[in-house]
C-alpha cells in the first residue's frame with residue numbers, strides 16, 4: 617500500500633507556482649491575486665479559508681479575505697460580488713460554501729464573473745466542463761486528478777466508482793473521470809443516497825472516490841484488493857483526548873481499508889491540501905490569461 621501524500625505534492629506544486637510568480641515579477645508584472653469571501657463563523661469554513669489565504673502568502677500571491685457577518689443580506693453580498701467582478705487587479709475569487717440558509721447561493725454563484733470563477737462553480741463553467749471544453753476545473757476534483765497524475769496512476773479503462781453527487785465534488789469528478797482525456801477514460805459508476813447494492817458496486821471499483829461526508833463510511837468489505845481509494849471527506853468527530861476536542865477523519869475507515877489498497881489518500885494530509893494547490897493553479901491560469909502567457 618502506498619500513501620497518496622497530499623502534503624508533499626501540494627508543497628511541490630506551490631514551489632512550482634512560486635517560481636512562476638517570481639518569473640512574472642522579474643518581467644515587471646504584478647503579483648497574481650486571489651480573494652475569498654467568507655460568510656459567518658463556521659469553524660471548518662474558517663479553517664479552509666485560512667489555509668487558502670496562507671497558501672497565497674507562501675506562493676507570492678496577493679490575497680484579500682472578505683469576512684462577513686452571518687446575517688449579511690443577499691443584496692449586500694451581491695454588491696460585494698459586483699465589486700470583485702470589476703476589480704481589474706483581481707484574477708479570481710471564491711465564495712466559501714456553504715452559505716447561510718437565508719442566502720440564495722444559486723444566485724450568488726451566477727453573479728460571479730465566469731472569468732474570475734476560480735472555483736469553476738458558475739453554470740457557464742460547469743457547462744463547459746460537461747462538454748469537455750477548457751475551463752476552471754473545480755478545485756477538489758482538479759486536486760484529485762493532479763494526485764493521480766503525479767503518482768503516475770493510469771486511469772484508462774478502469775472502473776471508477778464515485779460516492780456522492782455534490783456540485784462541488786461528486787458530479788464534476790464523475791464527468792472528469794469519464795472524459796476522453798488524460799486521467800479520464802474510466803468507466804464511471806456514479807452512486808448516491810438512493811443507490812441500491814452499494815457494497816457490491818464499490819467492490820467493483822478499481823478507483824473509489826469517497827465524497828459523501830459521512831465519517832468512515834467506506835469499510836474494508838466495500839473495497840476490492842488492490843484498489844485505489846481517494847478519500848475526500850474531512851469530518852470533525854468528537855475526541856476527548858484531542859487538544860481541541862475533535863479529530864479529523866475521512867469518509868473511509870482508513871485503518872481497516874488501507875491494508876487492502878494499492879494507493880490510498882489519508883485524512884488529513886490528502887485531498888484537502890490538493891484542493892488548495894488546485895485553487896492556486898486556477899488563479900494562476902486566470903492571471904496568465906490576463907497577461908497573455
Ligand code: GUN
Nearest residue numbers: 710711712713714735755
Ligand atoms: N466548500 C467546500 N469545498 C469548497 C470549495 O472548493 N470551494 C468553495 N467555495 N467552498 C467550498
